[in-house]
Amino acid sequence: xxxxxxxxxxxxxxxxxxxxxxxxxxxxxxxxxxxxxxxxxxxxxxxxxxxxxxxxxxxxxxxxxxxxxxxxxxxxxxxxxxxxxxxxxxxxxxxxxxxxxxxxxxxxxxxxxxxxxxxxxxxxxxxxxxxxxxxxxxxxxxxxxxxxxxxxxxxxxxxxxxxxxxxxxxxxxxxxxxxxxxxxxxxxxxxxxxxxxxxxxxxxxxxxxxxxxxxxxxxxxxxxxxxxxxxxxxxxxxxxxxxxxxxxxxxxxxxxxxxxxxxxxxxxxxxxxxxxxxxxxxxxxxxxxxxxxxxxxxxxxxxxxxxxxxx
Amino acid sequence: xxxxxxxxxxxxxxxxxxxxxxxxxxxxxxxxxxxxxxxxxxxxxxxxxxxxxxxxxxxxxxxxxxxxxxxxxxxxxxxxxxxxxxxxxxxxxxxxxxxxxxxxxxxxxxxxxxxxxxxxxxxxxxxxxxxxxxxxxxxxxxxxxxxxxxxxxxxxxxxxxxxxxxxxxxxxxxxxxxxxxxxxxxxxxxxxxxxxxxxxxxxxxxxxxxxxxxxxxxxxxxxxxxxxxxxxxxxxxxxxxxxxxxxxxxxxxxxxxxxxxxxxxxxxxxxxxxxxxxxxxxxxxxxxxxxxxxxxxxxxxxxxxxxxxxxxxxx
Numbered sequence: 001x002x003x004x005x006x007x008x009x010x011x012x013x014x015x016x017x018x019x020x021x022x023x024x025x026x027x028x029x030x031x032x033x034x035x036x037x038x039x040x041x042x043x044x045x046x047x048x049x050x051x052x053x054x055x056x057x058x059x060x061x062x063x064x065x066x067x068x069x070x071x072x073x074x075x076x077x078x079x080x081x082x083x084x085x086x087x088x089x090x091x092x093x094x095x096x097x098x099x100x101x102x103x104x105x106x107x108x109x110x111x112x113x114x115x116x117x118x119x120x121x122x123x124x125x126x127x128x129x130x131x132x133x134x135x136x137x138x139x140x141x142x143x144x145x146x147x148x149x150x151x152x153x154x155x156x157x158x159x160x161x162x163x164x165x166x167x168x169x170x171x172x173x174x175x176x177x178x179x180x181x182x183x184x185x186x187x188x189x190x191x192x193x194x195x196x197x198x199x200x201x202x203x204x205x206x207x208x209x210x211x212x213x214x215x216x217x218x219x220x221x222x223x224x225x226x227x228x229x230x231x232x233x234x235x236x237x238x239x240x241x242x243x244x245x246x247x248x249x250x251x252x253x254x255x256x257x258x259x260x261x262x263x264x265x266x267x268x269x270x271x272x273x274x275x276x277x278x279x280x281x282x283x284x285x286x287x288x289x290x291x292x293x294x295x296x297x298x299x300x301x302x303x304x305x306x307x308x309x310x311x
Numbered sequence: 312x313x314x315x316x317x318x319x320x321x322x323x324x325x326x327x328x329x330x331x332x333x334x335x336x337x338x339x340x341x342x343x344x345x346x347x348x349x350x351x352x353x354x355x356x357x358x359x360x361x362x363x364x365x366x367x368x369x370x371x372x373x374x375x376x377x378x379x380x381x382x383x384x385x386x387x388x389x390x391x392x393x394x395x396x397x398x399x400x401x402x403x404x405x406x407x408x409x410x411x412x413x414x415x416x417x418x419x420x421x422x423x424x425x426x427x428x429x430x431x432x433x434x435x436x437x438x439x440x441x442x443x444x445x446x447x448x449x450x451x452x453x454x455x456x457x458x459x460x461x462x463x464x465x466x467x468x469x470x471x472x473x474x475x476x477x478x479x480x481x482x483x484x485x486x487x488x489x490x491x492x493x494x495x496x497x498x499x500x501x502x503x504x505x506x507x508x509x510x511x512x513x514x515x516x517x518x519x520x521x522x523x524x525x526x527x528x529x530x531x532x533x534x535x536x537x538x539x540x541x542x543x544x545x546x547x548x549x550x551x552x553x554x555x556x557x558x559x560x561x562x563x564x565x566x567x568x569x570x571x572x573x574x575x576x577x578x579x580x581x582x583x584x585x586x587x588x589x590x591x592x593x594x595x596x597x598x599x600x601x602x603x604x605x606x607x608x609x610x611x612x613x614x615x616x617x618x619x620x621x622x623x624x625x626x
Contacts, residue, residue: 019461026470026473030473145562151595155588155596249465268568280465283465
């Protein structure tokens with residue numbers, strides 16, 4: 001078990017390095033460098049050289065990358081913001097990330113506790129009107145992006161009915177609409193996946209055996225079908241949490257939620273690279289770690305995965 | 312007994328002539344017949360085809376250009392529908408109906424171009440990786456692993472943000488080119504993996520071995536024997552990816568990173584309308600409806616197509 005977990009963690013390291021390199025390179029692709037952005041077009045040569053030195057941009061790109069990664073790994077230093085009076089990016093992350101995390105986690109909980117039961121019920125009542133209704137609803141929800149659901153909810157629930165606040169992030173009431181806007185699509189995806197997985201399991205011979213030896217239907221489903229059908233669903237939980245984190249870029253913009261998504265989109269218009277780079281890297285790392293967690297959990301729950309690995 | 316049609320299909324009798332129970336048709340024809348029996352798929356197809364026609368003939372269907380500003384009637388505020396502008400005008404005095412119609416052009420145009428990029432890169436690399444194996448395969452798969460380790464919307468946001476970040480203001484057309492590049496880079500790994508997996512499985516089939524044994528050149532094996540058998544999974548993937556790219560384009564445009572004015576995009580129209588949600592909610596409603604219906608049509612049609620092309624899904 002321990003070797004399995006260690007192996008997974010070691011395998012994730014090259015991916016983390018490659019992803020950080022990718023983010024770093026993309027940020028360097030920008031047509032105008034950070035120094036020109038800070039100083040404007042009329043900058044003198046001396047000023048450019050001074051700032052280049054200050055930000056370490058006069059060093060070779062490999063050294064710049066290593067410095068950046070070392071800064072993050074050793075003291076959580078993501079560089080400084082250009083536009084916010086040199087405020088450290090790590091400080092902005094500390095401020096904004098809890099908000100995004102809260103939003104993503106509550107959307108995840110919503111998606112899980114609505115999507116999974118609906119998927120299970122739809123599979124158990126396969127081809128019934130309930131199943132058809134759910135699946136039509138699922139395709140509809142998968143097709144409707146958060147920036148359609150969000151504004152429509154704002155117009156009808158917040159503005160017309162005045163049941164909930166329009167935008168902001170002050171009390172729990174403010175979190176309801178963003179959570180629904182963010183989580184509904186994931187709920188639909190989870191429901192669809194859960195349904196097809198359970199339908200697959202219900203066709204298996206061991207389910208027929210369980211029923212044939214006289215187990216009640218409820219007991220068969222609870223003891224044999226559900227556990228096995230949940231395994232494939234586990235694999236998409238990591239991806240789906242990552243989707244929620246990036247989805248929060250859109251939802252935070254709609255509802256003006258002060259999280260890392262809102263901050264990143266604002267920083268893009270100000271061309272504040274260290275902020276964009278830091279936030280993107282943070283989300284990518286969390287995405288990889290979430291998938292790693294799911295991977296390990298999968299091995300812990302399903303001994304077949306571990307033994308396959310051992311061979 | 313386990314006499315399920317699916318299992319019979321999966322294990323054909325090895326040394327006997329397969330029993331012919333119905334007049335033989337090509338698999339493609341078979342799929343079309345199955346598809347035509349599905350009313351939902353047909354409705355979606357009609358919707359998609361009409362949208363394509365509307366996008367192509369947009370200038371004939373609209374009274375106003377997408378960037379015509381009716382400034383004599385409206386000053387910097389959206390106006391409700393009236394006799395001249397049947398869906399009203401936006402805050403720049405532009406006709407909403409015209410912009411919705413031209414928006415279809417942008418949405419479909421961008422997603423079709425990106426899908427072509429995806430198919431071109433994805434199929435080529437997938438075939439090479441699956442057929443050659445070895446070092447090429449290993450390197451390509453590691454690259455797709457890294458791309459998959461990245462949430463795709465985040466990568467698209469990052470790319471779009473960086474490409475359009477020059478200090479000079481760029482002409483609006485480049486905003487559409489930016490989308491091609493950003494979404495094209497994000498899109499290909501999925502297709503590469505799909506094609507590689509299929510090619511790996513097909514490579515071991517007898518007919519490929521036979522082709523190789525009779526001295527058919529590798530290029531011909533790839534394009535005349537392997538590729539035609541890969542078509543149905545590719546077609547299904549393309550239909551579903553079209554929906555994905557329409558969503559991605561409108562998401563980026565909503566965030567201000569996609570299509571720039573004066574060009575219209577549904578996502579951008581929704582984003583502009585947010586400011587007037589109290590007084591003119593119809594400005595949010597119409598682009599939202601079109602976007603949702605379009606993505607839904609592609610999703611439903613993609614599902615139906617997959618069922619029709621895969622005979623094992625038959626009940």
